Amino acid sequence: MCAQNAIPSDTSGFDRSSWNGLQLFAWVFLRDRALVHSYGEQDTRGSYRGDFQHPGGTRVYGDGKEWVFPPVAGEAAGKIELTARATYAAHHGEPPSLFPTITLAEVDVINHLQRNEITASGFENGRSAREKLDAAHWVDLVFDDSCTKAIPRDGIEGHPATWTGLAFDREEILRCWPNPQRAGGTKPGPRPETFEQVKRDMLRTLDEGNLTADQLAAEKQEALAITHGVSRETVRKARTAALSEFKLRQTPTRKK
Numbered sequence: 042m043c044a045q046n047a048i049p050s051d052t053s054g055f056d057r058s059s060w061n062g063l064q065l066f067a068w069v070f071l072r073d074r075a076l077v078h079s080y081g082e083q084d085t086r087g088s089y090r091g092d093f094q095h096p097g098g099t100r101v102y103g104d105g106k107e108w109v110f111p112p113v114a115g116e117a118a119g120k121i122e123l124t125a126r127a128t129y130a131a132h133h134g135e136p137p138s139l140f141p142t143i144t145l146a147e148v149d150v151i152n153h154l155q156r157n158e159i160t161a162s163g164f165e166n167g168r169s170a171r172e173k174l175d176a177a178h179w180v181d182l183v184f185d186d187s188c189t190k191a192i193p194r195d196g197i198e199g200h201p202a203t204w205t206g207l208a209f210d211r212e213e214i215l216r217c218w219p220n221p222q223r224a225g226g227t228k229p230g231p232r233p234e235t236f237e238q239v240k241r242d243m244l245r246t247l248d249e250g251n252l253t254a255d256q257l258a259a260e261k262q263e264a265l266a267i268t269h270g271v272s273r274e275t276v277r278k279a280r281t282a283a284l285s286e287f288k289l290r291q292t293p294t295r296k297k
Contacts, residue, residue, distance in 0.1 A: 054078030059208040062188040063119065069218050070123050070138050070146040071130075119187040139218075141264040147184055148251050149268055152242050154179040159213040163191065163204035174204060180249070194249060236279050239269045243283035254284055 055078040060068075063080040067073050120143045127138035140146040153159045157176040165172055174182075174191070181201045182191040191204040246252050252260075257280060262273040269276055 054081035057081050058211055060211050062207045065209050066188045145268050148246050151179050153217050161209050163207045165202045239279035240283045247287045
């Protein structure tokens with residue numbers, strides 16, 4: 042269970058009992074222990090204090106573009122840097138990311154949060170007391186680009202809260218996304234799910250707008266199998282069923 046007040050500061054980096062959002066995504070997306078450790082310098086309100094460094098200098102190439110990242114002390118990293126690191130690794134023979142995109146990694150994290158398999162705490166709308174986010178909160182929330190805040194999804198009506206200073210239980214994270222070096226050489230990732238569970242997860246992803254039907258249909262089976270921790274055959278059947286059910290929901294009923 043995450044702390045209800047300040048994040049414990051008895052240890053730092055990878056061994057800290059509570060991880061911030063950057064640490065969570067550095068582990069889920071890249072399984073990079075050193076990066077998780079470097080992202081561990083965070084105060085109780087979620088202000089990242091580490092130096093903004095990048096692999097191989099300040100230039101990272103990917104998707105036909107040149108990404109330039111000058112090191113800026115005190116600037117938050119986030120999804121862009123994690124994607125750049127994954128692209129750099131893929132082009133230089135280093136261990137690849139565990140998901141095809143950071144978006145799919147986020148979908149998997151939110152699925153685990155909605156199933157209460159990992160828990161989070163944070164500060165609601167800038168309040169001073171740390172509170173636990175229930176699983177139901179994550180129906181309306183996504184991570185911002187810095188990975189340190191939970192913000193309302195696009196299209197949510199009303200005035201849902203923004204949560205800052207997110208903290209996650211390290212042991213829960215490592216249980217859901219094991220260290221590949223300690224997993225007997227098997228592919229790391231979420232624990233195996235049944236066909237029905239994978240279908241439900243895909244439908245929730247479509248219903249909440251994380252992916253469109255076309256985007257889900259275009260995803261490679263290998264990538265989805267890693268995301269959901271199942272065989273390609275299971276994920277193929279689950280995707281077909283989810284897309285079919287989602288299409289039926291979107292089809293207007295004709296009046297007789």
